[in-house]
Amino acid sequence: MNSETIYIIILLFLCADFIFERFLEGLNIRAMSPVLPEKLKGIYDEKEYKRFQSYKKENNRFGLISSAFSFTVTVLFLAAGGFGLYNDWIVSRTDSILWQTLFFMLGLSVISTLLEMPFSWYATFRIEEKYGFNKSTLNTWITDAVKGVFLSLIIGGLILSAVVGFYLWTGSRFWIYAWVLISLFSIFMAMFYSRLIVPLFNKQSPLQAGSLRDKIEAFASRTGFRLKNIYVIDGSKRSTKANAYFTGFGAEKRIVLYDTLLQDLTEEEIVAVLAHEIGHYRKKHTLKFMSASILQTGFMLWLFSLLVNIQAFSEALGSDRAYFQLGLVTFAILYSPVSMLLGICMNIWSRKNEYEADAFATRHNEGEALVSGLKKISVKSLSNLTPHPWYEFVYYSHPSLLKRIKAIEQTDR
The missing domain is CATH 3.30.2010.10 (Metalloproteases ("zincins"), catalytic domain)
Structure with a gap:
């Protein structure tokens, strides 16, 4: 497969992903019922339900604008050969594959963050505040953003450095060592996230x-x-x-x-x-879910190891030979349909786990209180009570409220 074909596939994948997401968003908005289902009556009063629908529609419009902006910038950057030009500039300043990769990914991350920040600010201080959700001050928002960026750069930089180091040391077998490292890191974070990371942002x-x-x-x-x-x-x-x-x-x-x-x-x-x-x-859901995620990571890294050195991958982004960092970007885009399919499977499994956890609470005589609590949480967050089935199938890790209530009522005590 030559670089021109890969370039066309990249564009098709980017366009298909954007269109598919907007299609599902449209279906979901149109599925909002103007009348509450019988089992959910009494959760909202008429005024509150109209507020919910207004909130969802405004979020959908804003999501369309922000995603369209991100999509347009990405496609224009790709079409203009921006990835290749930026890579050439990095390569002209260092011969180290490690530093080339780190500086390349650092630049993309910083630019992406800067472009996203205005949209994040608007979502927080205009939409969320308009509907009474936001309690964050501008100072807190900025501090969170700075901490988040530095934390991501430090952790991401260290892991990426290790992956590139394994690549330079072992060649195509680097994925095995990278898999072990990332798996150990994932387990460590699952154990100590609340002790080490959360205190940086919350008390x-x-x-x-x-x-x-x-x-x-x-x-x-x-x-x-x-x-x-x-x-x-x-x-x-x-x-x-x-x-x-x-x-x-x-x-x-x-x-x-x-x-x-x-x-x-x-x-x-x-x-x-x-x-x-x-x-x-x-039910050991967390342990099983983590095990599945680790297996997915291993599969992804193995596949990446097979493709990273293909010259056409780098040429598709405007280079003249194979570069680790360009292969990484191309692979990330081409892997996105696989990632979506795996994500859908994980969401199906996650929804099954949610039903099982609800049943556990119900069998211990907590079903009625759980239903009452779930209703209050849904109202407080203005959750969508009538999502479109396709949207729920693709994106929901938890069943919608009405389905959860129905399952709880049908659970044998």
């Missing part, structure tokens, strides 16, 4: 002794779940949306509650939501 405090903690510990004990670490995170610092999550393994496992969740839900509803999270742990 976590142990849940104080009292009625709620007693109820959570009683449920954990009743279900054979060893639990010592229950934390509250200051989510209200940035948003009014509520959430809770389970993280870590072994002695590092902890449950994290957003302070907004404590404000919006009753103690019984909070226990039910946590029962769902404990269900994930008891």
Whole structure:
């Protein structure tokens, strides 16, 4: 396959991805029912439901503008030979493959971040604030952005350096060493993310002794779940949306509650939501999901090792010979359909896991409180209650609210 064919395929993939996403977004917006399903009546009042629809439509319009901008910039940069010209400029300044790759990817990351920031600002301080979600100040937003960029550059730079180092050391077998490194890093982050990364952005405090903690510990004990670490995170610092999550393994496992969740839900509803999270742990969903992700990473790296040295991959981006960094960019684009298919499969599996976690909570007499809590969380975040089936199939990692309620009601106690 020559470089011209690969170039055309790259353009086709970029266009197909953009059109497909916009098509599904359009279907999803048109699927919004002006009348609430019978089982969901009473969740919203008429005024609140109109506010929900307005929020979703405004987000859709803004998403179309931002994605169209990103798509246009990418295609124009590609058509103008920007990747090749930028690579030539980097190569003219260093003969080191390691530094060539690092500077090349660093430049693309910085430019991409700078182009995205105005859209992020508008989404936060115009749309989210308009509908009462945003609690972040401009200073917090800027600080978060700077921390996020530096963290991404440091971690990404170290991992990329190691991958290139393995490539220079072992040749085509580099993917094995890279796979081991990335897998170990993923496991490490799964265990210590809440301890090491979250404190850079949020404050976590142990849940104080009292009625709620007693109820959570009683449920954990009743279900054979060893639990010592229950934390509250200051989510209200940035948003009014509520959430809770389970993280870590072994002695590092902890449950994290957003302070907004404590404000919006009753103690019984909070226990039910946590029962769902404990269900994930008891069913080993997190461990299985991580194992599948590691296998996917290994497959991707293996495939990349077969293609990275193909000269046509670099020529398609405007170069005259094979470069690791250009092969990386070309592969990332060509791999996107595979990534989407794998993502759809993972979402199907994830939705199955959500049903199982709901069933776990229901079988431990938390079904009614869980339904009540899920309704409140959905209203608070203005979640789409009637998504289009295709959109839900492709993008949803959790079943829509109506489907979850129906499954909970049908679960054998």
